[in-house]
Amino acid sequence: MSGQTSGLAIETAGLVKTFGETRAVDGVDLAVPAGTVYGVLGPNGAGKTTTVKMLATLLRPDGGRAQVFGHDVVREADEVRGRVSLTGQYASVDEDLTGAENLMLLGRLLGHGKAAARKRGDQLLAAFGLSEAAGKQVKQYSGGMRRRIDIAASILNTPDLLFLDEPTTGLDPRSRNQVWDIVRAVVAQGTTVLLTTQYLDEADQLASRIAVIDRGKVIAEGTKGELKASVGAGSVHLRLRDPAQRPQAEVVLRTVLDAEVKPEPDPVALTARVGAGAANGRGAAEQAARALAELARSGITVDNFSLGQPSLDEVFLALTGHDTGAQDTTGPHDGATGPHTKTIGPHDDTKEGVAA
Ligand SMILES: Nc1ncnc2c1ncn2[C@@H]1O[C@H](COP(=O)(O)OP(=O)(O)OP(=O)(O)O)[C@@H](O)[C@H]1O
Ligand SMILES: [Mg+2]
Numbered sequence: 001m002s003g004q005t006s007g008l009a010i011e012t013a014g015l016v017k018t019f020g021e022t023r024a025v026d027g028v029d030l031a032v033p034a035g036t037v038y039g040v041l042g043p044n045g046a047g048k049t050t051t052v053k054m055l056a057t058l059l060r061p062d063g064g065r066a067q068v069f070g071h072d073v074v075r076e077a078d079e080v081r082g083r084v085s086l087t088g089q090y091a092s093v094d095e096d097l098t099g100a101e102n103l104m105l106l107g108r109l110l111g112h113g114k115a116a117a118r119k120r121g122d123q124l125l126a127a128f129g130l131s132e133a134a135g136k137q138v139k140q141y142s143g144g145m146r147r148r149i150d151i152a153a154s155i156l157n158t159p160d161l162l163f164l165d166e167p168t169t170g171l172d173p174r175s176r177n178q179v180w181d182i183v184r185a186v187v188a189q190g191t192t193v194l195l196t197t198q199y200l201d202e203a204d205q206l207a208s209r210i211a212v213i214d215r216g217k218v219i220a221e222g223t224k225g226e227l228k229a230s231v232g233a234g235s236v237h238l239r240l241r242d243p244a245q246r247p248q249a250e251v252v253l254r255t256v257l258d259a260e261v262k263p264e265p266d267p268v269a270l271t272a273r274v275g276a277g278a279a280n281g282r283g284a285a286e287q288a289a290r291a292l293a294e295l296a297r298s299g300i301t302v303d304n305f306s307l308g309q310p311s312l313d314e315v316f317l318a319l320t321g322h323d324t325g326a327q328d329t330t331g332p333h334d335g336a337t338g339p340h341t342k343t344i345g346p347h348d349d350t351k352e353g354v355a356a
Helices: 002-006 048-055 077-081 099-109 114-127 143-154 173-188 200-206 224-231 243-257 284-297 312-320
Strands: 008-019 022-033 037-041 063-068 084-087 161-165 192-197 209-214 217-223 234-240 261-263 269-274 302-308
Touching: 008 048, 008 192, 022 037, 022 048, 022 063, 022 192, 022 209, 022 217, 037 048, 037 200, 048 063, 048 161, 048 192, 084 143, 099 114, 099 143, 114 143, 143 173, 173 192, 173 200, 192 200, 200 224, 209 224, 209 312, 217 224, 217 312, 224 312, 234 243, 234 284, 243 261, 243 269, 243 284, 269 284, 284 302
Parallel strands: 037 192, 037 209, 084 161, 161 192
Antiparallel strands: 008 022, 008 063, 209 217, 234 269, 234 302, 261 269
């Protein structure tokens, strides 16, 4: 019952899941405060879905333990199931039914009377901008609409803990924003959300704390402020008119930004991390603007300039010294550069409260 009083919605210690030779989840420790959005950030195959499935009692751990609101996910699976809801990576509603029919059916299955089920369904359809599509078969929905109906289905009964497994992967920016608004509304009602994502900006928008996982291991954990302080608040990409000016531009950027500057394979392109030295208190945009002004003053012509959040690859590079190892990169990893755990910022490593 310790989790009940510790203020943690999820607490895991040394959680392991293997599939044959693959250690999909390889000793994961998590402490997710109740009432917050907790982001689990990682590339394809990192072990996000496997972790979520164990926490949602859909997969049995092979090692370690996990508690949800103080209940062990194996020994007290029924108590856990009563308090959680899962929106999977792949939409789970019935494609042949309409949006309204799906919510109606699920509402009845959850024990609501006909009128109550319809009322709740209508409320959710309206809240999720799906009233017009209510009478359409789900198989005719766009990706964004499907994601929304799937989330709606998972919060018919307000769960204490909602798992959202990559809720916006593949969605256009507008649909992503709609899903983000939904997540914020769900949390405002007191639900804890465990969100997995491949996008740092999504975790940044929604989550209070973030765990970065790679190949089954947590390689960094902290508040998003701590994460950004360790990987840089932003990343400047620029293209010059004249490749001959690139060495000079590198010097200017390095001096102004006090950051790592990387020449790209493209002979006119440069990338720099901004805000890693957050100690000087300047925002990333302000630093980038100063850099741009200094380049102009030095007579360097810039054709294209952008400031964005670090990509997942850049986060991984900063944390581990290697990229995400996603399929599009060259060749397999050599074990020598494997992940190492990095604790970002003040992180309480004590494990009190794990014991039942
Ligand atoms: N049922 C299974 N049988 C065998 N291997 C599996 C199974 N499920 C997952 N794996 C493997 O475990 C590892 C972690 O997979 P998982 O689906 O948890 O990753 P993920 O972080 O959710 O990735 P993605 O971003 O692609 O969804 C991968 O190497 C995957 O191939
Ligand atoms: Mg997954």
